[in-house]
Amino acid sequence: MIKVKIYAEYRDILGTNEIDVPHDTLTFKEIVDYISQKYNKEFINAAIQNGKINEYMLVMVGDRMLTSIEDTIKDGEILKILATAHGG
Secondary structure, three states: OEEEEEOHHHHHHHOOOEEEEOOOEEEHHHHHHHHHHHOOOOHHHHHEEOOEEOOOEEEEEOOEEOOOOOOEEEOOOEEEEEEOOOOO
16 A cells, blocks of 8 residues: 655645555556546646646655656555745
């Protein structure tokens, strides 16, 4: 199982701050697809833009930052989805 922790505006979109994804290994895109289908179809548009991770989204697994929608997350890992700091 992959645990996903969701913060800031993404938590507001999904209505939850933690999701368990019942798979052994998935790409970031596959996890986003799963979450979008189960919680809010608009999440995919917030997470992936032009085939890339949204530039305002910070995605971490442990101390590793994901840079591609094809990066994999494995069973037992915790995926963290955060908003980058922005504003004026």
